[in-house]
Amino acid sequence: ILCGKMRILLGLFGTILCLFIQKTNGEIPGCDFFDTVDVSAGQWLSNGSYLFEDLVIPAHLTGEYDFKLQSNNSKEQTCVRFCCDLYDIMSDGNCFNIASEEELDALDPFLNITLKDGSVVKRHFKNEMFVQRDLPRPCYSMFYLDSREKDDKYTLFEDGTFLRHHDKVSLNKQKYCLQHFVFDETTDTEFIQIAPYNCDPQTQAQEISKTWQTVVMVISLICMLLTISVYLFFKKLRNLHGQCFICYMVSLFMAYLFLLLNLWDLTNDFCITAGFIGYFFVIAAFMWLSVISLHLWMTFKGSVVISGFLGDNQFLAYSTCAWGLSFFLTGITYLVDKIAGHENWTPRMGR
Incomplete structure (x- = not known):
C-alpha cells in the first residue's frame, strides 16, 4: 500500500x-x-x-x-501599443478605417520618442517601431491627449513608458494605447496625428461601483427568492402574516430587479414603462410594510374595532389596501406626467 x-x-x-x-x-x-x-x-x-x-x-x-x-x-525595437488596427482612426471610442488616399496623405506617421540619455528623436510608427495591435484595449472609456494643449503635454519613452505632465502620472502599456486621431488645425483644415489615449479615472470608478452594485443586487435578489421559496414551501409560514410578508418580498424583488435592469441599460427600449412599473413596486413594498406593521400592532394590541372593520377575510382587505393604493398613486403619477403643462411639475419618467 x-x-x-x-x-x-x-x-x-x-x-x-x-x-x-x-x-x-x-x-x-x-x-x-x-x-x-x-x-x-x-x-x-x-x-x-x-x-x-x-x-x-x-x-x-x-x-x-x-x-x-x-x-x-x-x-530589438521600441514597441508601441495601438488601440485599433494599424491604419484606423479612433473617434468617440470607435475605430474607423482610413479609406481615402487624402486621409493617408494627411497622416503624420512620426512619434516623438525620448531616449535613455534624454534626447528626443522622431520615429516612424510603421518602419522604425513595432506596433502591438492584437492586445485588447486597456479600458472601455478613454480620453485622448492633444499635445498642443498645455495640460495635455506628455512624454513617450523608449521603453514604452508614458508620462503625463500635468499630474506627473507614469503609465505602462497596460494603461494606455495610441491611435490616429483627426485634429482640427483651423476652421477649414484638418490633420491626422497619432494621439495617446488614457483610461478615464472617473469612468473607471463608476464601472467599479457599477460592478459592486450588481454583485450586491444579485445577492439580494437570490436571498429574496430563497426567502419567498421557504415561505411558500412550509405551510406553517403561510399564515396571514406570512402571506403579507410574501407580498412584501415579491414587491421588493421586482423593484430591485428593475433597478438592476436600469443599471445595465436593459430598459432603454421600454424606459417609460419600466419607470412606472418600478415605481409601482417600490410604492407597493412600502404599502405592504405598512400593512405588516398594522397587522403586528393589531396582534399585540388586540384591537377589536379595526379587526371588525377589516372583516373575516383580512388578507383580501390588506391586498386591496396595499395593491389598490399602489395602483392609485401610480395612476396619479401617470396623469401628472401626461397632463401637467410645466416640465418642473412632471415626474419625468424615462427622462
Missing part, C-alpha cells in the same frame, strides 16, 4: 513538474506579455528565427502564449 501511495505522489509531482516546464518553455525569460508582439503571421526560418515585417527575430526572443506565437521585440 505504501508503494502504491508513493507511486501516486510521484506521479502527481511529475505531472506538476511537466506542466511547470511546459509553461516556462512557452514564455520568454525576463519578458512581460505586454512587451510582446504577435508574430504568428511571420515566416519561420530554418535556424528557428522568424522573419516578421522585414525584421529577423532570434528564436530565444520568441515564445508561445495561448497558442499564439509572440516575440519580445522591445529588445
Whole structure:
C-alpha cells in the first residue's frame, strides 16, 4: 500500500513538474506579455528565427502564449501599443478605417520618442517601431491627449513608458494605447496625428461601483427568492402574516430587479414603462410594510374595532389596501406626467 501511495505522489509531482516546464518553455525569460508582439503571421526560418515585417527575430526572443506565437521585440525595437488596427482612426471610442488616399496623405506617421540619455528623436510608427495591435484595449472609456494643449503635454519613452505632465502620472502599456486621431488645425483644415489615449479615472470608478452594485443586487435578489421559496414551501409560514410578508418580498424583488435592469441599460427600449412599473413596486413594498406593521400592532394590541372593520377575510382587505393604493398613486403619477403643462411639475419618467 505504501508503494502504491508513493507511486501516486510521484506521479502527481511529475505531472506538476511537466506542466511547470511546459509553461516556462512557452514564455520568454525576463519578458512581460505586454512587451510582446504577435508574430504568428511571420515566416519561420530554418535556424528557428522568424522573419516578421522585414525584421529577423532570434528564436530565444520568441515564445508561445495561448497558442499564439509572440516575440519580445522591445529588445530589438521600441514597441508601441495601438488601440485599433494599424491604419484606423479612433473617434468617440470607435475605430474607423482610413479609406481615402487624402486621409493617408494627411497622416503624420512620426512619434516623438525620448531616449535613455534624454534626447528626443522622431520615429516612424510603421518602419522604425513595432506596433502591438492584437492586445485588447486597456479600458472601455478613454480620453485622448492633444499635445498642443498645455495640460495635455506628455512624454513617450523608449521603453514604452508614458508620462503625463500635468499630474506627473507614469503609465505602462497596460494603461494606455495610441491611435490616429483627426485634429482640427483651423476652421477649414484638418490633420491626422497619432494621439495617446488614457483610461478615464472617473469612468473607471463608476464601472467599479457599477460592478459592486450588481454583485450586491444579485445577492439580494437570490436571498429574496430563497426567502419567498421557504415561505411558500412550509405551510406553517403561510399564515396571514406570512402571506403579507410574501407580498412584501415579491414587491421588493421586482423593484430591485428593475433597478438592476436600469443599471445595465436593459430598459432603454421600454424606459417609460419600466419607470412606472418600478415605481409601482417600490410604492407597493412600502404599502405592504405598512400593512405588516398594522397587522403586528393589531396582534399585540388586540384591537377589536379595526379587526371588525377589516372583516373575516383580512388578507383580501390588506391586498386591496396595499395593491389598490399602489395602483392609485401610480395612476396619479401617470396623469401628472401626461397632463401637467410645466416640465418642473412632471415626474419625468424615462427622462
